[in-house]
Amino acid sequence: MNEARESKTATIAFAAGVAFFCSLMVSTAVYFLRPVVLAYEAIDFNRAVVEVAGLLAADLDWDDRAVVNAFLELEARVVDLESGQLTDAADAVSADFRAAIDDPGRLVPIPASLDSAGLETRPRFAPVYLLRDVDRIERIVVPFYARGMWSTIHGVIALEPDSSTIGGISFYAHGETPGIGDRIERSDWRGSWRGKRLYDETGELRFRIGREAAAQSAEFGVDSITGATVTVDAVGNAIGYWFSEHGYAPFLEWLREGGR
Amino acid sequence: MAVSSPSLRSARRVLVDPVVGNNPISVQILGLCSAFAVTSSLLPALVMSGAVIAVLAFANVAVSLLRKRMPRSIRLIIEMTLIASAVIVVDLVLQAYTPEVSAVLSVFVGLIVTNCIILARVESFAMHNPVWPSLLDGIGNGLGYAWILVLIGAVRELLGSGTLLGAAVLPTTEAGGWFRTNELMLLTPSAFFLIGVLVWILNWIGARRG
Numbered sequence: 001m002n003e004a005r006e007s008k009t010a011t012i013a014f015a016a017g018v019a020f021f022c023s024l025m026v027s028t029a030v031y032f033l034r035p036v037v038l039a040y041e042a043i044d045f046n047r048a049v050v051e052v053a054g055l056l057a058a059d060l061d062w063d064d065r066a067v068v069n070a071f072l073e074l075e076a077r078v079v080d081l082e083s084g085q086l087t088d089a090a091d092a093v094s095a096d097f098r099a100a101i102d103d104p105g106r107l108v109p110i111p112a113s114l115d116s117a118g119l120e121t122r123p124r125f126a127p128v129y130l131l132r133d134v135d136r137i138e139r140i141v142v143p144f145y146a147r148g149m150w151s152t153i154h155g156v157i158a159l160e161p162d163s164s165t166i167g168g169i170s171f172y173a174h175g176e177t178p179g180i181g182d183r184i185e186r187s188d189w190r191g192s193w194r195g196k197r198l199y200d201e202t203g204e205l206r207f208r209i210g211r212e213a214a215a216q217s218a219e220f221g222v223d224s225i226t227g228a229t230v231t232v233d234a235v236g237n238a239i240g241y242w243f244s245e246h247g248y249a250p251f252l253e254w255l256r257e258g259g260r
Numbered sequence: 261m262a263v264s265s266p267s268l269r270s271a272r273r274v275l276v277d278p279v280v281g282n283n284p285i286s287v288q289i290l291g292l293c294s295a296f297a298v299t300s301s302l303l304p305a306l307v308m309s310g311a312v313i314a315v316l317a318f319a320n321v322a323v324s325l326l327r328k329r330m331p332r333s334i335r336l337i338i339e340m341t342l343i344a345s346a347v348i349v350v351d352l353v354l355q356a357y358t359p360e361v362s363a364v365l366s367v368f369v370g371l372i373v374t375n376c377i378i379l380a381r382v383e384s385f386a387m388h389n390p391v392w393p394s395l396l397d398g399i400g401n402g403l404g405y406a407w408i409l410v411l412i413g414a415v416r417e418l419l420g421s422g423t424l425l426g427a428a429v430l431p432t433t434e435a436g437g438w439f440r441t442n443e444l445m446l447l448t449p450s451a452f453f454l455i456g457v458l459v460w461i462l463n464w465i466g467a468r469r470g
Contacts, residue, residue, distance in 0.1 A: 006332060
């Protein structure tokens with residue numbers, strides 16, 4: 001046994017050396033590879049938006065260029081969630097939720113009584129993507145996020161011109177359990193959202209997720225996923241919050257009344 | 261540097277033995293969890309194999325280089341730090357260059373850290389051997405893990421979807437052919453059956469050879 005090797009100083013020095021070497025190795029890899037990963041994440045977001053907007057059929061394997069081209073056809077705007085109106089105070093790229101939720105300066109607190117999804121804060125500005133046919137709005141795509149079992153679940157949802165009927169939903173970033181929570185991504189479940197309505201005629205939010213909700217109402221209810229209850233409930237609660245008076249409801253109301 | 265013939269033979273044994281004789285999966289029954297999870301088709305199995313070979317080779321070489329200076333008291337944590345760093349780098353490379361496969365592999369790349377094969381090789385081989393044999397041992401054990409993964413992945417994709425690497429091989433009934441896909445093959449239990457059958461065949465061959 002080598003005495004010098006086992007001394008306290010040698011041990012600490014050795015640990016520090018290995019730690020330094022490993023951190024150098026990891027940070028070098030991050031420095032060179034992170035931009036590539038971010039580019040793919042941006043394309044994943046574009047793909048989700050384009051898919052729910054109905055521009056590309058979901059089950060086909062579109063290449064990245066087609067996705068980006070279709071994405072650029074959409075009108076990218078920003079909603080000020082305080083006023084419920086479109087604004088030019090920020091641009092859609094910088095309003096991206098994934099970046100915004102890490103920046104305290106862009107977040108506003110959610111009053112506890114309204115915080116049905118346990119989010120605590122939300123960005124003041126939200127990007128929206130509008131598909132226009134001449135002057136008529138065909139689809140309204142808005143992002144949302146939910147606090148899932150392990151992770152923040154990011155998704156986009158598309159609404160029909162009545163700003164109540166769901167045209168499509170897609171999740172573009174999450175860290176839910178593989179094989180369990182991540183089944184929210186499955187196209188059959190997401191497909192079951194299509195045609196459901198968020199609001200009834202009086203403008204009350206009626207949309208619910210769950211076994212009973214689905215059994216009670218084919219118009220407003222989406223079935224849960226067995227085994228993935230926590231993740232699915234988080235998504236359901238998030239939809240409840242994001243389409244409430246503190247979320248997108250004032251904006252949708254404003255659009256219905258002819259705002260542009 | 262000239263390699264004398266006995267050490268050349270032992271180097272070959274270090275490389276080849278874990279591939280056939282002392283295979284980490286079929287004989288040591290290690291690393292099964294990931295072997296079940298990533299073999300529903302061939303491509304992820306191939307990528308996962310590459311990742312494990314890279315991590316094993318790196319970990320073995322690094323530990324072998326440091327083995328004479330490594331304080332015994334913090335041996336394990338040092339080994340784990342090196343393995344985990346290598347896994348993070350490999351995961352990032354996969355995310356950047358094979359994003360679709362990386363999405364399929366999801367947590368299982370990160371879980372290479374806890375793959376018993378790696379720590380077993382580092383502890384039982386690299387701690388006591390020079391760099392060159394340690395590298396070969398890492399690659400050899402990686403290959404031993406890889407060929408089983410690739411074989412199971414190929415069988416499951418072929419019988420489960422009628423394709424190999426996504427290209428149609430057997431004409432499926434859906435496409436108007438005669439081959440009826442076996443959906444069980446796409447589910448995890450089929451990997452249990454296939455690895456079980458494989459272990460049985462390999463043991464049977466081993467027993468016949470005496």
